[in-house]
Amino acid sequence: MKIRSLLDITIFRVLLFVLLGFILYFAMYSNVKPEKLNLSLFTIAEQTVRSPITVEDKESTEKKRVEAEDQVKDVYIMKKEITENRVDLITSIFDSASEVNSEVKKSMEEKNKEVTEIEAEGSNPPVISEPSVSEKVQMMKEKLTEDIVKEVPDPVFHALISANKEDLSITKDLTITAINNVMSKEIPANQVENAKKRVEEELKYTSLNGNLKSAAIDLGRYAVIQNQFYDLIATQELREQAKESVEPVKILQGQIIVEENQLISREVYRQLELVGLLDNEKSVLPFVGLVLIIGIILTTLYYYFYELDARRELKQNFLLLYSLIFLLSVVIMKGISLIQQFEYSEVGYLFPAAMGAMLIKLLINERLAVLFTIIMAVCGSIIFNEGLTGAFNFNVGIYIIASGLAGILFLSKQNQRTKILQAGMFVTVVNLMVIISLILIKNGQYSPLDYTFYMVTAIISGITSAVLTIGLLPFFEAGFGILSTMRLIELSNPNHPLLRKILTEAPGTYHHSVMVANLAESACEAIGANGLLARVGCYYHDIGKTKRPQFFIENQINIENPHDRLPPQTSKNIIIAHATDGAEMLRKYKMPKEIVDIAEQHHGTTLLKYFYHKALQNVPDINEKEYRYPGPKAQTKETAIIGIADSVEAAVRSLNNPKPEQIDGLVRNIIADRLQDGQLNECDLTLKELETVGNTLCETLKGIFHSRIEYPEMTKQKVKQA
Structure with a gap:
């Protein structure tokens, strides 16, 4: 206490x-205390050591990423436009030869025409001679760039300029076809010479004459160049993807770092340090x-x-x-x-x-x-x-x-x-x-x-x-x-000795207690109080009446009321005693304090009005306090509501066929009387809750005392009785 x-x-x-x-703290201290381990580099582990936490091993992660990056091969791309450019270049060389021959032929035709006209006039025409091969070659070179002239040998120009139109066209087609065949495949820098040889091999077995074949081979070798190049951007992108694809290396909680009798290598020692197992005492x-x-x-x-x-x-x-x-x-x-x-x-x-x-x-x-x-x-x-x-x-x-x-x-x-x-x-x-x-x-x-x-x-x-x-x-x-x-549920069992005592010795009181329990429980639940406590408390609140059951009206069935023969002082003492007697009886049975309090407090310090007014007729100056219950007043909501429900049930039961208006009036009057008498001053019931209690009690009572249909047989019996 x-x-x-x-x-x-x-x-x-x-x-x-x-x-x-x-x-x-002390219960969990050993579970969070860092373990003291004798761990030194290049020593033998005395026990198996597991990681206490999950942590990322950034160093191992970086190593894996570097390895993944190194495994990515360089990216090379083949530029197809190079093939097209080289084919166009060779085509332009052949076209230059054709153009020179065409120009020479046209020039010779014009000169011959002039000679014919001169001879017709009777004059001596000049001697006309066709340009030499060397001159034609020079004309052809003028149509080409300096780089081509430098890199392509002169025999090539001589062969092309000397060939007839048909042979030149065939040579052109075969050369371009061979170049396309070879350069349609990737040619890295270190394979250029092999590619040139493939062009040479392809043109070597054609039906061209010796000079044209040599020219075609030279032009083919000249045309074939590297078409595969290193792509830095694509390579870097692949390497970044490879690095990002590497999952972080983690040392998981519970993972074995070093086993018993295993050498603590530098890598193991680094992992032990990473998970905090070194210098962990601090x-x-x-x-x-x-x-x-x-x-x-x-x-x-x-x-x-x-x-x-x-x-x-x-x-x-x-x-x-x-x-x-x-x-x-x-x-x-x-x-x-x-x-x-x-x-x-x-x-x-x-x-x-x-x-x-x-x-x-x-x-x-x-x-x-x-x-x-x-x-x-x-x-x-x-x-x-x-x-x-x-x-x-x-x-x-x-x-x-x-x-x-x-x-x-x-x-x-x-x-x-x-x-x-x-x-x-x-x-x-x-x-x-x-x-x-x-x-x-x-x-x-x-x-x-x-x-x-x-x-x-x-x-x-x-x-x-x-x-x-x-x-x-x-x-x-x-x-x-x-x-x-x-x-509480166990105490509500009808087989409990005290409840059986009430049922057998005071059945009217038992019925009254059950009715009050129904009223009090519904009212308590309506305001959020403990309805079950109220119900069980009601079952026992009048246990004191079992001492003198015949002195209480609910048990007076077919017997004369003994209070009619007793002085009001004696009747008052008997009635008031049921509260204190009940509390004593409940304490004797070691009942819970809450139940004892309900029995002792449910009447509070209310006045026994009937016997008080009866006593006034004999002794006008009698002290009102002598006819009040000793209390104490209700200390809890449940006890106060039980007191109200107790009075309400008794009052309504005394009415003959109570009407809803009568029930409402009775309930309101009893609550108002309790308030005015100060019986609710020591509990924490609010006015709002009292209003809810009143409404709930009225609804419950109306359900209990609802009007019933009069059947024909009942009507006939009433007529006969009248």
Whole structure:
């Protein structure tokens, strides 16, 4: 009790969260602490070393890219326009010879015509002679460029200029065809001479005469040149593509860097340095990261509890209870993780992940249970990291989330204690499905023994969660006075000794209690209060009437009212005593405090008007306080609503065939009377909520006391009775 009251002070709440933080830190300290390894260059590794993180090996990546770039061959392209240009050049040489011959022939014809005209006049004509071959060659050279004249030997020009038109045309066609055949293929710089020889071979076996054949060969060799050239831009593009296609080389988390008894070479040493396994004793970053993640977890929890809409005492209870379940789960988790030291992998699947989630769901609420599951998943992914310092076991994290949510989901509408074991079976099925899905996603090779191990761990986790929940639930309920939904449902069982006592000893009171329960539950749910608590509280609120059942009107069936023979003081004492007697009886049976409070407070300090006015007739100056219940007044919404519903049900039941207007008037008057009498001053019911409560009570009562159809037989009987 002292601890709970201390939690109402901010500094002590903060200290509690700091304590939780320290415990979490030390639980996960060894899982993030960099491993101390004796690793030196050119020594033998004493143990197999795995990478604690996934990191890119940039040096190896660059080497691979250089290798990929070197494997790309130079790109060469064949320029077809060169072939066309060389063919045009050779064609122009042949055309130049044809043009010279044509010009000479035309010139000779004109001169002969002039000679004929002179002879006809009787004069002596000049002597006409055809230009020599050398002169024709000179004329041909003038039509060509200096480069051609220099590179093409004179015998070629002599042969072409000396050939007749037909031979020249044949030579031209054969030469151009041979050039096209050879230059249609790629001719790199080092193959030019071979290409020239191919042209020569092709023209050597033609039917041309000796001079023309030699000329054609010379022109063919002259025409053939390099047509394949290095393409720098295309080569660079291919090399860039090859470099970009190389995937970054990564050292994966868990990857073996050096095996036991293996020499630590320079490459291995570089990789060890890259993953941070050298000089790691000075690294504080993992610890900073751990503090940050613990800070996020605890800040989230603190904010949630700070904003939690609950009474101060209840909030303290919830915080302390949550902390204990949280610490218990972390201790169990850490204990199971120690098995990893014996080379047992995946032991995290043994953790009863649904235990804490189900306990918090049953004892506090569903939202906190979901938050608890997420936090446990984060802690589990670190604690069950299989000895890989700083790593995260996301498989276990997913497993814990699925297992915890499965337990919460199953118990969402199943609050009986007997359903917890069924929830454990449901969790087991979900565990198996999650493990199988993770195995299939990994696409690894597993033996039948591995599958058996996984199945056994899933079953143990699910069943253990249920067993621990069943075992721990009564201790938490008793130790913290928690009135859980499951406990309320158990108390509503008609076979409970106290309910059977009411039913057998005061049946009228039992019926009245059930009616009040229906009214109070609907009204509480309408304003967001605990309807189930109100219903169960109604069942027990008049348990004190079982001491003297015949003194209460609902139990006076076919008997005379004993209060008619008693003085008002005595009647008052008997009626008022049922509240205190009921509270005493409930305490004797160790009933929850909330139920005891309802029995004790549902009448508050209201006035017993009937007996007070009866007493006034005898003693005019009597003190009104003597005819009021001792209280206390209602402290909660549920108790206040039960008090209103109790009065409303009794008042409406006293009416004969109540009409809707009468019901509305009664309900409004009773609520107004409670307000004016100050009975609602100590609970947090608002006027708006009171309006909702009034409307709900009217609707429920109208449904209970609705008018019924009068059948013909009933009408006849009434006529006869009249």
